[in-house]
Amino acid sequence: MAEENKTLIRVVNLKKDFGSNHVLRGINYEIHKGEKIVLVGPSGCGKSTFLRCMNMLEVPTSGEVWLDDVQVNGPKTDINKIRQRMGMVFQHFNLFHNLTIMDNITLAPVKLGLMKEEEAKEKALMLLRRVNLEDKADAYPHSLSGGMQQRIAIVRSLEMNPEVMLFDEPTSALDPEMVGEVLDVMTELAEEGMTMVVVTHEMAFAKKVANRVLFIDEGIIQEENEPEEFFAHPKNERLQDFLSKVL
Amino acid sequence: MDSLGTQFYKAFIKSGRWQLYLKGLGSTLEVTLFAALLGLLLGTVACLFNMQRSRRGKRTVGSVIAYVYIDIIRGTPTMIQLLIMWNVILATSKNKVLVASLAFGINSGAYVAEIIRGGIQSVDAGQMEAGRSLGLSRMQTMQFVILPQAFKNCFPSLLNEVITLLKETSIAGVVGLSELTHASDQVSSATYQYLMPLLGAAALYFAVVKLLSFLFGLLEKKLRESDLR
Numbered sequence: 001m002a003e004e005n006k007t008l009i010r011v012v013n014l015k016k017d018f019g020s021n022h023v024l025r026g027i028n029y030e031i032h033k034g035e036k037i038v039l040v041g042p043s044g045c046g047k048s049t050f051l052r053c054m055n056m057l058e059v060p061t062s063g064e065v066w067l068d069d070v071q072v073n074g075p076k077t078d079i080n081k082i083r084q085r086m087g088m089v090f091q092h093f094n095l096f097h098n099l100t101i102m103d104n105i106t107l108a109p110v111k112l113g114l115m116k117e118e119e120a121k122e123k124a125l126m127l128l129r130r131v132n133l134e135d136k137a138d139a140y141p142h143s144l145s146g147g148m149q150q151r152i153a154i155v156r157s158l159e160m161n162p163e164v165m166l167f168d169e170p171t172s173a174l175d176p177e178m179v180g181e182v183l184d185v186m187t188e189l190a191e192e193g194m195t196m197v198v199v200t201h202e203m204a205f206a207k208k209v210a211n212r213v214l215f216i217d218e219g220i221i222q223e224e225n226e227p228e229e230f231f232a233h234p235k236n237e238r239l240q241d242f243l244s245k246v247l
Numbered sequence: 248m249d250s251l252g253t254q255f256y257k258a259f260i261k262s263g264r265w266q267l268y269l270k271g272l273g274s275t276l277e278v279t280l281f282a283a284l285l286g287l288l289l290g291t292v293a294c295l296f297n298m299q300r301s302r303r304g305k306r307t308v309g310s311v312i313a314y315v316y317i318d319i320i321r322g323t324p325t326m327i328q329l330l331i332m333w334n335v336i337l338a339t340s341k342n343k344v345l346v347a348s349l350a351f352g353i354n355s356g357a358y359v360a361e362i363i364r365g366g367i368q369s370v371d372a373g374q375m376e377a378g379r380s381l382g383l384s385r386m387q388t389m390q391f392v393i394l395p396q397a398f399k400n401c402f403p404s405l406l407n408e409v410i411t412l413l414k415e416t417s418i419a420g421v422v423g424l425s426e427l428t429h430a431s432d433q434v435s436s437a438t439y440q441y442l443m444p445l446l447g448a449a450a451l452y453f454a455v456v457k458l459l460s461f462l463f464g465l466l467e468k469k470l471r472e473s474d475l476r
Contacts, residue, residue: 055380057376057379057380080379080382080383080384081382082382083379083380083381083382084381084382086380087380088377088380090373090376090377090380092371092373094371094373094374094376094377095377096374096377096378096391096392097374097396097473097474098392098395098396098399098473099391099392099473100473107381107383107391107392108378108381108382108383111383111387111391112382112383140472140473140474141473142473142474153377156381157380157381160381160382
């Protein structure tokens with residue numbers, strides 16, 4: 001169990017301003033290997049910004065983000081190397097429009113010299129099979145439904161063998177009937193032990209999959225608990241209000 | 248006044264004058280091709296530098312150079328740029344095609360740079376984020392993801408630029424290059440008639456533009472394969 005409890009991501013007094021808008025006002029948190037963390041909160045509360053600061057898609061104004069023993073926002077850190085270890089799934093999938101599904105998945109590992117093309121393709125097919133989309137390898141993203149595109153976006157991240165996966169509202173842009181197929185893939189991933197940080201409005205998913213649920217509002221973590229307690233006995237007034245609206 | 252038939256005969260057939268037009272057209276195409284390729288290359292490079300910013304959001308040295316290049320070239324007449332190239336920068340060169348290709352290519356590059364900038368900005372920002380989130384560098388993502396989409400987006404504008412370029416080479420006569428317009432001018436001088444030589448040159452320009460549009464159309468269709476839904 002020692003390995004399981006190892007701290008993977010450590011966030012220290014993280015602050016982020018957009019001009020005069022203080023979106024994150026000092027976040028402290030530790031994420032351990034294998035944990036599934038779900039971030040919830042009202043829109044504009046900073047939960048997506050928090051997530052995006054973890055892989056420097058947003059550059060923190062101050063504070064520290066650590067992955068293992070490397071400071072992600074350190075001045076000498078090669079951020080590209082860090083990002084290879086952190087997968088990210090976006091609300092709008094962001095599959096590369098100009099490439100086929102296969103090329104979407106193999107582009108990064110091949111161009112970064114992590115895998116030979118053959119090897120990358122083989123792995124991609126294996127992963128595509130897992131999400132039942134191996135017949136779409138030669139299709140272009142535009143020809144696929146949102147649910148399919150998002151499953152492929154997850155596969156594209158997995159191809160890199162990430163140590164942690166960041167999900168930024170992965171089902172918010174989907175038609176309702178497609179939400180389930182994406183959540184199923186994520187649930188499966190969680191069961192396999194992947195470390196996951198998920199921003200979502202799917203409370204059922206949070207209840208079922210999360211180890212810890214964080215409520216973020218006004219740029220700080222207002223409440224943090226294991227899911228049962230978090231949803232059944234919220235202490236923070238804002239959280240009570242929030243849950244009464246979304247549940 | 249000669250009859251139209253006689254005019255036609257004098258303008259195109261007598262003394263094998265049609266060959267003048269074809270030779271002129273050859274030079275026009277040669278200069279256009281070299282200039283278009285140079286323009287595309289220069290334009291892409293200038294565009295990437297022009298858009299470059301330091302970590303603090305300031306222009307880099309390369310960015311300033313690219314910006315000044317685009318600014319000056321777009322702000323001065325092509326004719327003057329051509330004359331400067333011919334009489335000053337390459338005053339020792341007698342190769343008119345080279346001089347014209349360079350002058351028009353450098354000129355075109357400034358416009359292409361802005362066309363491509365528009366193309367890049369029309370690509371969804373999420374594409375760059377996705378590339379970066381996988382560990383690809385900014386340049387790698389540009390090369391494999393953004394630029395291919397940007398080129399496709401600005402294809403109609405690039406065709407426009409090539410067409411403009413083709414017709415703009417008609418001023419290369421001022422440095423003595425026997426391109427198409429210059430050829431028709433020579434025939435006019437020899438026959439004292441303008442209608443037929445000018446119509447002939449115009450028809451040839453028009454035919455080339457139609458052909459270019461057709462070829463670009465085919466290419467665009469090929470590029471749009473990934474858009475099929």
